[in-house]
Amino acid sequence: MGVIAAIGPEVETIFAVDDCCPEGSGDLIMDQVRDPRVTVLRHQVNQGVGGAVITGYKAALAAGMDIMVKIDGDGQMDPALLPRFVAPLLAGDADYAKGNRFFSVSEVRRMPAIRLFGNACLSFMTKLSSGYWSIFDPTNGYTAIHRRALELIDHRTLSRRYFFETDMLIRLGEAQAVVVDIPMRPVYEDEVSGLRIGKVLGEFLGKHIRATLRRIVYSYFLRDFNIASINLLIGLGFLLFGVMFGISEWIQSVRTGQPATTGTVFLAALPIIMGSQMLLFFLGYDTNAEPKRPVQRQSVLASLLPQWVDETAALSDMDRKVAETERG
Numbered sequence: 001m002g003v004i005a006a007i008g009p010e011v012e013t014i015f016a017v018d019d020c021c022p023e024g025s026g027d028l029i030m031d032q033v034r035d036p037r038v039t040v041l042r043h044q045v046n047q048g049v050g051g052a053v054i055t056g057y058k059a060a061l062a063a064g065m066d067i068m069v070k071i072d073g074d075g076q077m078d079p080a081l082l083p084r085f086v087a088p089l090l091a092g093d094a095d096y097a098k099g100n101r102f103f104s105v106s107e108v109r110r111m112p113a114i115r116l117f118g119n120a121c122l123s124f125m126t127k128l129s130s131g132y133w134s135i136f137d138p139t140n141g142y143t144a145i146h147r148r149a150l151e152l153i154d155h156r157t158l159s160r161r162y163f164f165e166t167d168m169l170i171r172l173g174e175a176q177a178v179v180v181d182i183p184m185r186p187v188y189e190d191e192v193s194g195l196r197i198g199k200v201l202g203e204f205l206g207k208h209i210r211a212t213l214r215r216i217v218y219s220y221f222l223r224d225f226n227i228a229s230i231n232l233l234i235g236l237g238f239l240l241f242g243v244m245f246g247i248s249e250w251i252q253s254v255r256t257g258q259p260a261t262t263g264t265v266f267l268a269a270l271p272i273i274m275g276s277q278m279l280l281f282f283l284g285y286d287t288n289a290e291p292k293r294p295v296q297r298q299s300v301l302a303s304l305l306p307q308w309v310d311e312t313a314a315l316s317d318m319d320r321k322v323a324e325t326e327r328g
Contacts, residue, residue, distance in 0.1 A: 001028070001029070001032055001033060002075060003071060003072075003073050003075060003077075003079060004016070004029070004033055004035060004038060005035075006078075006079040006080065007071075007079045007082070008079070008080075008082065008083075010082070010083065010086075011037065011069075011082070012037065012065070013037055013039070013060070013063055013065060014035065014037045014038045014039070015038075015039050015041055015056045015059045015060060016029050016038055016039070016040050016041065016073070017040075017041045017042075017043070017052040017053075017055050017056050018040060018041065018042045018043065019043045019046055019047055019048070019049075019051065019052040020042075020043045020044060020045055020046040020047075025073065026040045026042050039059070041055050041056065041059055043055065047160055048160040048161040048162075048164070049141070049160075049161065049162065049164050050158055050159050050160040050161060050163075050164030050167070051160040053070055053164065054155050054158060054160075056068070056070070057145075057150060057155070058155070061147065061150065061151070065147065066146065066147045067086055067089050067090070067144060067145070067146055067147065068144065068145050068147070068150065069082055069085055069086065069143070069144045070141060070142070070143045070144075070145075071142060072141055072142075077099070077141070077142045077184075078184070078185070081099075081142070081182070081184055082144075084097075084182050084184075085097045085099075085142065085143070085144035085182050086144050088180050088182075089144055089145075089146045089296075092294060092296060092297055093178070093180070093294065094146075094178045094179065094180040094294055095145065095146045095148070095149035095172070095177035095178050095179070095294045095295050095296055096143065096144070096145045096146070096149055096168075096172055096177055096178070096179045096180075097143065097144045097145075097179070097180050097181075097182050098135070098137075098138075098140050098142065098143045098144075098165075098169075098179065098180075098181060098182065099137065099140040099141075099142035099143070099181075099182055099183075099184040100135070100136050100137045100140060100181040100182065100183055100184065101137055101140060101184060101185070102119070102136055102137055103181075103183035103184075104183070104185060107185055119136075119137060119139070122138055122139060122166070122204060123135075123136045123137060123138055125204065125205065125208040125212075126138035126166050126169055126170075126208070128208065128212045129166075129170050129173075129207075129208045129209075129211035129212040129215060130166075130169040130170045130172070130173040130211070130215070131173040131215060131219070131286065131289070131290060131291075132169060132172075132173060132179050132290060133286075133287045133290055134181070134290060135169070135179055135180075135181050136181060137181070138165060138166045138169055139162070139165050139166060140165065140184075141165055142182075142184060143165070143168070146294075146295075146296045147296075148295055148296045149172060149175065149177040149294075149295050149296065152175040152177070152295060153168075153171045153172070153175060154171075157171070158171065159207075163203075163204060163207055166204070166207075166208075167207075170211045170215070173215065173291070174215070174218070175295060176291045176293075176295060177291060177294070177295050178291050178292065178293065178294040178295070179291075216232070219289075220232060227285070228281070228282050228285035228286065228289075231278040231279070231281045231282045231285075232278075232279065232282045234275075234278055235274075235275045235276070235277070235278030235279040235281075235282060236275065236279070237275070238271040238272070238274045238275030238278065239271065239272055239275030239276060239279065240275075241271050241275075242268050242269065242270070242271030242272035242273075242275060243268075243272060245267065245268050245271070246268030246269070246272070249264050249268060
């Protein structure tokens with residue numbers, strides 16, 4: 001109740017999703033909340049955090065909302081921060097804003113070491129799989145998204161469970177949407193998070209590997225083929241050849257008891273060095289290729305294109321008539 005009460009008047013509509021809550025949160029809201037902005041959406045079967053958010057997104061899209069903010073009902077996300085999340089979207093500087101709890105050194109010191117390590121691992125994997133190298137804290141659920149960016153995502157493919165926030169970043173990366181981090185301080189109360197880093201790390205790893213391979217193939221070999229693509233192919237070839245050749249020669253040296261010659265060592269080391277350098281170039285290119293032009297601006301330009309074509313055609317027709325008049 002406190003979360004809804006803390007949401008300011010700048011919010012037009014509030015959708016509260018009861019994901020088959022055993023505590024009857026939907027009924028509680030209906031009985032105690034008198035805010036006319038609130039609409040309760042119910043699930044007959046628990047669908048997880050992703051399923052609940054998707055239900056809210058669909059309702060907001062149907063209601064014609066342009067910007068949608070997701071806030072959990074456990075009180076760990078301060079609704080007073082909502083304007084900060086919406087600001088870059090309203091300014092047209094971003095399509096998606098997400099919270100980052102790691103901007104404050106004092107807050108980081110309060111977190112257990114295992115949680116810091118887990119978040120660092122998950123963040124690095126997300127950078128590889130999504131292409132957003134400048135963001136951190138990928139599992140943060142305090143988010144805001146623009147309508148045009150949300151419409152580019154196939155909701156049916158999104159993960160329904162704890163991978164949802166990360167999957168959103170991966171899909172937004174495929175849509176070339178601009179994502180920004182918003183510094184925030186979480187509100188720690190008695191609630192216990194259901195996310196266990198050690199438990200999901202292995203599951204997330206497999207999903208990240210598949211997403212990374214999909215992104216690289218699509219971005220550098222299907223949608224585009226450039227100097228980074230060439231460096232990736234040749235660099236991997238050199239690196240694999242050097243490693244495999246070096247291992248085989250080392251095994252042969254152990255079996256025979258004869259040390260490898262200088263030429264053999266050089267033949268193994270040089271491809272490894274060259275391959276590593278080419279892969280570093282690829283990573284540098286990929287880092288700079290992070291989306292910088294919001295899709296909401298592209299959508300606006302696309303909507304103006306028919307009008308521009310009509311006006312250009314009208315001007316051309318006018319010029320033709322003027323020329324015919326001058327000749328006559």
